[in-house]
Amino acid sequence: MRASRAIWFYGADAVGKSVVGWEAYSQIVARGRPAAYVDTDHLGFCDPRPDDPSALVAANLGAVWANYAAQGVDHLVISGILVTAEHRRLFADALAHCSLTTVLLQARPETIRARILRRRQVEAAEQQTTLSDTVVEELHDYGDRSVRFAALLETGGFADLSLGTDDATPAQIAARALDRLLPPVV
Numbered sequence: 001m002r003a004s005r006a007i008w009f010y011g012a013d014a015v016g017k018s019v020v021g022w023e024a025y026s027q028i029v030a031r032g033r034p035a036a037y038v039d040t041d042h043l044g045f046c047d048p049r050p051d052d053p054s055a056l057v058a059a060n061l062g063a064v065w066a067n068y069a070a071q072g073v074d075h076l077v078i079s080g081i082l083v084t085a086e087h088r089r090l091f092a093d094a095l096a097h098c099s100l101t102t103v104l105l106q107a108r109p110e111t112i113r114a115r116i117l118r119r120r121q122v123e124a125a126e127q128q129t130t131l132s133d134t135v136v137e138e139l140h141d142y143g144d145r146s147v148r149f150a151a152l153l154e155t156g157g158f159a160d161l162s163l164g165t166d167d168a169t170p171a172q173i174a175a176r177a178l179d180r181l182l183p184p185v186v
Helices: 017-030 053-070 085-094 109-126 133-154 170-181
Strands: 004-010 035-039 075-079 098-106 161-164
Touching: 004 017, 004 170, 017 035, 017 075, 017 170, 035 053, 053 075, 053 085, 085 098, 098 133, 098 170, 109 133, 161 170
Parallel strands: 004 075, 004 098, 035 075, 098 161
Antiparallel strands: none
């Protein structure tokens, strides 16, 4: 039996965590390996909000992993925010009998800002509305905060691998990560 492995794609808003994570999951399955995907954003939504949401996310991640492992899954792809080395240890501990590799996704500041604005523009177009000047200004502020957060994450020093997302498709980025992190099936 192969050792179980988790690959966590993390980074600032709008770098492509979810779409690259989903693509990586799809590519692992296409390689014939039992895999599962989870976005940690969904593991902490509750009201009332706990004092320490990371503890709740870790507990939920551990439970989800246990259920997947019981089904024969040995590769877990995770996407979501990961901020500190301490949180990395907390989440790694929750993944019983599973090694965790972290992949920091990065994008240029102008790419992050443009993606944040474009998301809302697409939503508005689908709803046949336009964005007010106030909303556009708020989105610019959000983009600036995300750029600052991206810079903070780059100083964290706990990424096992860093990949840029500016000039490649999610499929290409996922393939680059998997080619470097997963040994070929023999």
